[in-house]
Amino acid sequence: MQQYRIAILGSGNIGTDLLVKAMRSPHLTCVAFIGRGYTSPGMNKARALGITCSDQSIDYIPEHADEIDLVFDATSAKDHALHAPILKALGKQVIDLTPAKVGPMCVPAVNLDSSLGSSNLNMVTCGGQASIPVAFAIGQTHPEVDYLEVVSSIASKSAGPATRINLDEYIETTEKGLQAFSGAKRTKAILNLNPAVPCIDMQTTIFANVKNPDIEALKRVLDPIVEKIKTYVPGYKILVGPILDGDRIVVMVKVRGRGDYLPEYAGNLDIINCAAIAMAEQFAMNGGN
Template identity: 40%
Template sequence: MSSQKAKVAIIGSGNIGTDLMIKVLRNSEHLEMGAMVGIDPASDGLARAARLGVPTTAEGVDGLIAMDGFEDIEFVFDATSAKAHEHNAGRLQPLGKTMIDLTPAAIGPYIVPAVNLTEHLDAQNVNMVTCGGQATIPIVAAVSRVVPVGYAEIVASIASKSAGPGTRANIDEFTETTSAAIVSVGGAAAGKAIIILNPAEPPLIMRDTVFCLVDASAPGIGDEIRSSVEKMVSDVAAYVPGYRLKQQVQITDIPADRPVRSLVPAGTHRPTHQVSVFLEVEGAAHYLPAYAGNLDIMTSAGLQVAERMAQQKAARKVEL
């Protein structure tokens, strides 16, 4: 491995952490694995890391800090749970480690690479929102770049088999964090997020639906919205190849008697149209099968952020 690469640790040896480790090992240009951290000595993620030559510990964040070479680790991905991240960040940030948070803890600023990748590269703790947020917030942002979005609602449906214990423990945080990021990153005046763990067999691929209420009465606005959404889908697919539109963007009139006023903030114009966007996210099958697009989009987004952070740090060292 190149000595110029930044060393990273991953806390959480479950589905997300293991998929992320494989991406770092196979695809990263600026990062190399320094440690895989878990709390279950029998976990498949720790066993796989050991087989791949990655240093491991089953003693959690304290075990990481005690590992040989800990001082060389620059970035720490946290793929545990929202509650655990609060503890992990409290231990690691005072030691100068940059945290890329893949839980819904939302201690640091939200990053959705296709929307605001460069805005928080100097932050010591950044939050990757949620898998549903990474899939849908770019679409809300694409619409809001054309016309104000009074209300945005997203529904993320993932295969139950792709949701590990950490994901299940964070369902409430998922909805709260994603809803907040729909507003702060996506640009909607108000937002709501819903997640569905689909137990269907065989497991179904990740599907996401985005509804935006807008005033699209001006001539040509519909074409501009469609063009903006299609461009955004292309931008996300650049780092998540399995991300795609399931069908054409739909823009429909909102009947005058439909009670939508309560969905938009007070003082906002009544929406005239509903924009409906239907997405599909196929995973790269690095760890779980291709139906687990929720893993792929989350880990791909986290990797994208860490890559850019490492690239920026390296450039600054050269300048000095």
């Protein structure tokens, strides 16, 4: 099979973890790792792996447009809003790891097939990738979802400066995703950056206020979705639930990473990056469409 040529824009935690995952893929070849300076740990790692690196940011891509099929954007929401029209004009397939919400939201376990027609896919957020499949299953089994609340905790060390700058966008995009995929009337997303040492694993808890909760029906829909997630995020695990706490449904999820760039505690990198790689591989297997 012909290799699908990808470039990674953004050399931080997300971009570097993505690079290691892309290098493991039998379908993808990383042809450029692009930042805005050569001194970051991500750039050093990419160079050590023998990858072509550039500090020219988005300007690198038009100059090498013929060499690239797909661009992952792992910079920040504000930067992606600037990059998106340039990449669109070049006709590049884009997978956006920032919470910029330029393109439609993609959660492979739920809407992989319908996402394949979009030239710019937004991977929502780490908390969104962990919780939306559960929210979707709740919405499928409960016609009236009054309120959904999602609380994610990640290790401070795994949240780079761009993640911290994008906290408002994280909340807005996660809440919009929860609403879109579950039909809930109201949604709330909370992100805790936990400074504990040793670092904590990524954990996400979903609370749902619904009319007439039906745990058995929910399990029947949720179990196959969880199996699907595990095919691309092996460290995804339901820790608790679904259970009823009073009249609220509660589901608690833990995500362990593969330790590709940061150690295994950083499941927040894996949950979104494995989803992004799964989509890129689909594009590769479909011959780029």
